[in-house]
Amino acid sequence: MAENDSGEVHVDLFAFFADIIPRFIHETLKNYIVPTAVENNLNKSQLRTLLGIYKRGKATMSCLGHWVNVEKGTMTAIADTLHERGLIQRQRDSDDRRKVVLTLTGAGEKIAGECREELSSAFLERFNSLSDADRRELWKAVDSMNSIISKFGEYNKGNE
């Protein structure tokens, strides 16, 4: 907890974002195994990479590296594997030939979409036990926090 200028007591912002939220997310999904990911023998990084491209339509290696939270050397290895399995395509960006743009193949898109749906369903189940009042309050808080977070520049940089 922490006090603000007017003496009110609030949750410690750092504890909230660094402890409480990550723990909540992890607790919610830690025991859930994504069926389609298992069927297709995808580990966490490979899945997260596919979902990152799925969400963006296309993305560069660096952008995905930030998103998946791995070094660029690792991203190369992940892209190698996904490409070998026919799930993604690589092509040089014609505007900036240093960049490599990744897109999903038909097979990759199908798998990514199914995984996303499975994860989303599993996650949302957690909220079934909430009362209507709590659900409304949560949604209000989420909308509010979302609008503030989106004001921070880096978050919206897109496919940088």
Next chain:
Amino acid sequence: MAENDSGEVHVDLFAFFADIIPRFIHETLKNYIVPTAVENNLNKSQLRTLLGIYKRGKATMSCLGHWVNVEKGTMTAIADTLHERGLIQRQRDSDDRRKVVLTLTGAGEKIAGECREELSSAFLERFNSLSDADRRELWKAVDSMNSIISKFGEYNKGNE
């Protein structure tokens, strides 16, 4: 985005927790290198383990494994290293002799406290640019979300 029963449009809860929040946390701290962690040659898992014990006072291997998000075999290796360096103590739980309880040594506590403070300061700097109105709204949303999240059982199970 998603619609609720009354037709209002809200942020998609799954996207918020699985995409937006993790990305915000990562973006906020990705370029920050914790000085005390570097000085003491601690990698991310070792640091997170120390901070996990610091926050809880003491914790079992399993509890920390969940917290750090690694398999138990990995947790054994991490604990080995931290113990060799004199930062933690291991002892069997006398109530349940299967369990191993980890606590910080004096040296470990000092390092963990410094790292926590450094991370917290770096994180909170991000919010300096917010207007007073936004800051109040954010804090309100955080308090609200925190109270709802804390109703979910598993989150509060403690040193399970």
Next chain:
DNA sequence: ATTTTATAGTTCGAAATCGAACAATACGTT
């Protein structure tokens, strides 16, 4: 135009992590 500096991606040896088999302890049932 040339030189410097910065950025994107790859390679590859070192380090960290996974995950399945295992041993020890606890719990539930009969």
Next chain:
DNA sequence: AACGTATTGTTCGATTTCGAACTATAAAAT
């Protein structure tokens, strides 16, 4: 008590990831 089942932590070979050196392209400075 004895048996089967579940949980906790360790071990160790296989896999993944890190991180520094490198190449190629772009942008900025002179």
